[in-house]
Amino acid sequence: MASGGKGRADSKAQQEFVSEAEDILERMRDDLSAVAEATQSGDETDPDVVNRLFRSAHSLKGLSGMFGFQAMSDLAHHLEDLLDGLRMGRVQLSAAGIALFDESMGVIAAVLADPGSETVTASAEREIHAIIERIEAWNRDPTADPDAGQGGSQLPDSLLRALTEYEEHRLRESQRRGKGIYVVDVDFEIASFEEGLGEISAAIKEVGEIISTLPSPGDTPDSHIRFSLLTATQLSRADLATRLDLPEASIAVGDPPREPSEGPGSSTAESEPGEIEAPATEHATHEQTTLKSISDTVRVDIKKLDELMNLVGELSIQKGAIRRLAHKLGIDPATARAGAELEKMHRSLERKLQELQAGVLEVRMVPLRQVFDKLSRVVRRLRLDLQKEVELEIHGADTELDKLIVEELVDPLMHIVRNAFDHAIEPAGERERAGKAASGRIRIEALQRGNDVVIAVSDDGRGIDARAVLERARQRGLVPADAELTTKEALDLVFLPGLSTREAVTETSGRGVGMDVVRSNIAALGGMVDIESRTGEGTTITIILPITLAIIQALIVGVGDHRFAIPLNSVRETLLVDLSEVQRSEGRELLNLRGEPLSLRHLSEEFRLSSRNRDGKQYVVVLGMGDARMGLIVDRLEGQQDTVIKPIQGPIREVRGIAGATELGEQGAVLVLDVAALVDDLGRRGDA
Amino acid sequence: MSVAQHQSGATWDLLARVAAGSGEGEEPVILRELLAFSLAGDRYAVPVERVREIVRMRQLTPVPRVPAEILGVISLRGEIVQVMDLRMRLGVEVSDSSRTSRIMVLHGDEGAVTGLLVDTVSEVLRVPEEAFRPAAAGEAEFVTDLCEHDGHFVSILSVERVLNVGS
Amino acid sequence: MSRILIVEDSGTMRSLLVQSLEALDPGLKIDEAQNGFEALRLLPRQPYDLIVTDINMPDINGLELVSFVKGNAQYASIPLIIVSTEGSDRDRDKGLELGADAYLVKPFDPAELHRVAADLLASRGD
Known part of the structure; x- marks a missing residue:
């Protein structure tokens, strides 16, 4: 048997590895966002989050090493070192540092996206080495560990012995900050300890930090378990006991809290050179995730769904x-x-x-948070690249949408946010002259409204001059010279392909780069985009999307000027037949399909449409419903498409042969055939 | 865009006249809001609360096996909505849609909506209830009331009757 | 028949551990816990002959678990292997101090795991 990991890793294991590594990466990105936001607003970073980041890097290192991704493992190792420095307080995180992390995540994601590809691996390795060099350069110049305090002498030895190095550091750090150190003892039934422990942990985290959770046998060891929670908080023992609704006797004091000698605002972190001081922002509230065990969830391939x-x-x-x-x-x-x-x-x-x-x-359904987090990363990046002060405000990150829609939303939203950052928000000087705050603001808000999700991206930039847009559209012949449009209608012109070029409206209006692409992307998801703007005040772009896509694969066929969609699961095959092969029986057209008679119907006759019959050759779509078969003659086959079937609203409730309709991007609505009805009708005619 | 923005000066004149005529201390005037539009040169209106939105003519997909007045369906932010030609429905002279043609999207039954193709959507009228005159019975299939506005009669349509194509 | 408890938060690493141990003896009964809490719940339910645990885990770390097992008369005799990515020497020393019977560094050599596990199980059988 081969020793070492790689040889043992069959492809299933590799798949598992990739999906787990992707999970880790996603979690790291989330945590990094939280850290970045805290750094940006000058808050103390949540030690739990930093530690989770460290653990993630650590796991990633182990995993990728095990599966032979050496470069990735090296990079994860360096990230781990860096995060270790961060959690131990040796290193401060700057905006540049966060960007370095972002880049690392990007490279790792690229490798994971195509783990078998040698070229990807090779180029990723080069990038990884470059990043590692930068990390090493940074590590050579760490901010020294600020004077570690003394170990807690009054704490029980059993507890101290089980502290990891990191937990020891957290303990020293809390002591240095003059926090009270307590050991909170709680006893639960083994069968249900997680709920009680979760509650008390959450209560402690509201007022302090849990450095370590040490389990020990309970009062009756067979059925009970005790936890000693090593806790750091500013509160006195009495206050903590009240807060946790516990008798004071169950809280032991390691060190009482010192009087707070410094105000909460005065403990500023040292800025790295080049770090941008961004003002405090109202952040997306990262609600406390439940303590529910992960073991209750399973990963499912979306294709299976x-x-x-x-x-x-x-x-x-x-x-x-x-x-x-x-x-x-x-x-x-x-x-x-x-x-x-x-x-x-x-x-x-x-x-x-x-x-x-x-x-x-x-x-x-998945929350929009993952997309929004990507957007915050982009904004952080742009802040660095463009040296522009822009705050990003996010609301409603918990709004849920179909996973496929969420994935497809990334590009359009990215585009909108980039446009706002790059073109709409004026340079600080210009803003101040206009009487605005020097720092710009982009606000993203998501909410559910009925069966739709509404996502609005607003900026407080220069706004779009509707007249300028109309003028430009006239010059380009996109609207007649005498067209009279409302402001709204003029603004909608930015979604026209001809207008959406950089030089077209950027200088005058600050918007319009590729907005046609945004609109067609959103339309393909069954959604719509709307724009509102006031010159000098800003612009809001609103996206409205259906909550879910009930997707079916459809064959698109054409008859004359008309198009129809046929659900692919009822299409058995398609044939190109010569008219001379068509036979007749009692006026019905038949085709000899491998020895079996196949009844034919012209879709043009069925629906009384004018058809452009080609001479000689005909397309036949063989439809199957159970054992019944029929051939539907159409003019053209136009390809396959993923479609969402929607009901048709209006006074006519039911149209025989039509199951609904679907939107095909710019082509508007396309009717979806009700194959069951068509096959059924054919049979009925046969009976008669 | 809210339809209320279309409120014209004429409406306020009317309001002023109503206020002057009614005098002080009398019972309050109940006003009804109507969305007015034109069709073959004549003025019609529907209760404003039946109108969800007004959109321009857009890519129309014809639907087979439906009465001729159903022109087809449009996609409205992913919703698929039937569009009815109101001229054809009311039996007035049919013409091609023009630049001012609009689709009024009306609330129908059970949350479904229907588009109604009209020539020009003009304004929101605020008309006191007393100004309504019932349409002559037997003569009008779709018009329930008439009201006088700016010296012209406005025909008020029953949305239910207009949309009741199936029977 | 021997029963083993594996405590590891990484699913992939867990299946590798299971694979390695099953290769040792297909008749082994192996329980998997994704975190320290699960391990705490499983422990009283079954008599285990061997525990294999990671160190870096959320909520309750491996050292805390070792401390619980070795500090508890009911479980103290169960042999325990720590399998962790090369961490700090201090964490390793602490693990051994707390009573862990062996410490393997990830990426571990399956042959090494076999040898250590077989030794510990055999000593228990005596």
Whole structure:
């Protein structure tokens, strides 16, 4: 047997490794965002977060080493060292340092995205070495560990012996800051200790820090377990006891708190050279995540959820067939009873199916936080690159959306935020002359409204001059010279492709780079974009999206000027046949399909559309519903597309043969064929 | 864009006249808000609360197997909405849509909406209830009331009747 | 039949540990805990013959777990292996001081894990 990790790693293990490493990376990015925000606003960084970052780097190092990703492991090792310095207080984090981390995350993500690729690995290695050199350069010049305090002499030895090096450091640090050091003893039943421990831990974290949690046998060791929580807080023992609703006797004092000698604001961290002092911002509230055990969750490939969703879709089609059968039975008095029974069953099936669909959809929902965190990273980066002071405010990061939509949102949102940062927000001097705060502000807000999620990105920049936009659009012939537009309509012109070029409106209005792309991206998700702006005051871009995409694959076909979508799960095959192959029987057209007769219908005749029949050749889409087959003759096959079927609203409730409609980007609405109905109708005609 | 912004000076004149005529100390005047639009040169209106939004004409996808007055469907921020030609529905002379043509998106039953193609959307009228005159019974299929405004009659449509195509 | 408890927050590392130990003896019963809390819950339920634990874990670290196991008359006799990414020497020394029977450095050599685990299980069997 090979010793060492790499040889043992089969591809399944490698997949597991990649997905776990991605999880770690995502967590590091989240934590880094929190640290960056705290650094930026001058708050004390949460030691738990820094420690979690350290642990993540540590895990990543071990994992990637085990799987033979040596460069990644080296980089993680260096990050670990750096984070160790940070959590031990040897190093202060600057904006440049955070950018270094961001870059590292980026390189690691690139390797993970294509772990088999040698070229990716090679170029990533070069980047990694460059980053490592910078980290080493930084590490050579660390801020010295600020005078570590004395070990807590009054603490029980059993507790001190189980402290890791890091926890020892946290203890010294708390003592140095004059905090009170206590040991809070709590006793729980083994069967349910996590809930109680979670509550008390949360209560302590509101007023201080838990340095260590040491378990020991409880009063009755068989059924109870005791925890000694090494706690650092400014509170006195009495206050802490009140706060935690515990008798004072269960709290032992290691060191009482010193009188706070320095105000909370005076302990400023030393700034690294080149660090940008950004003003305090109202941050997204990172709510305390629950202490719920991770073991209750599983990772699921989104493709599997799509498959489930497709199954639900297919079941709905079967359900339709049952309903039709129930109707048929209901007409004949001899079978009316059975028909009514079947109808009842159909209704209950429908309800269950809706619940199933809702359940699958719910699993796909993820909070927008992950996108918003990416945006904060971009803004941090831009702050450094462009030397511009802009605050980013985020609200509603917990709003949930379909995972696929969230992924597709990254690019458009990035684009909007970059535009706002780069073009809309004026340089500090210009802002001050206009009587605005020197530092600009971008606000992102998400909220759910009915079945939609609304995301608004506002800036307080120079705004868009609607007249200038209209003027430019006229010059380019995008609107008639005599067109009279409202301000709103003129603003909407920024979404036109011809206008969305840098030179077009940037200087005059500060917006418009690639907004057409943003709009088409959002439209492809079934959403819409809206823009509002006031000259001199700023701009708000609002994106409205459906909460979920019930996606089906569809074949798009054309007849004359018309387009239709056919759910791919009912398409068996497509054929290009010569008209001479078509035979007739009792006026019905047939095709010999490998020895079996296939009934043909022209979609143009079915829907009374004018068709541009080509001479000789015809496209036949072979539709299958259960065992029934039919061939649908169309003019063109236009390809496959992921689509979302929407109901058609309006006075006409049902159109035979149409299941709904879907939006195909710029082409507007496209009707989706109800294959079950079409096949059914053919059969009925056959019966008659 | 809110329809209320379209409120014109004429409305205020009307209000002023109403206020002057009613005198002080009498019972308060109940005003009804109507969205007025034109169709083949005539003035029509629907209760403003039935209007969700007004949009320009856009890419229309025809739908087979529906009555002719249903022109097709449009995509409205991902919602698929039928559009009805109001001229055809009311039996007035049909013409192509023009630059001022708008689709009034009306609230129908059960949260569904329907688009109504009209020539020009003009303004929101605030009309006292007393100014309503019932339309002559038997003569009008869709008009419930008439009200006088600026020397012209405005026909007030029953949204229910207009949208009741299926039967 | 021997029963082993693995405490490790990394799923991948956990399955590697399981794989390695199963190769030692396919009949082994192996329980997995994702964190210290789970380990605390599992411990009273089964008589374990060996515990393999990581150090760096959220909530309760490996040292705290070692302290609990070795400081508790019920469990003190269960052999315990720490498997951790090369950490500080101090953490290793502390682990051994607290009573851990062996300390392996990740990436560990499966053969080494076999040898140590087999030794410890055998000593228990005596």
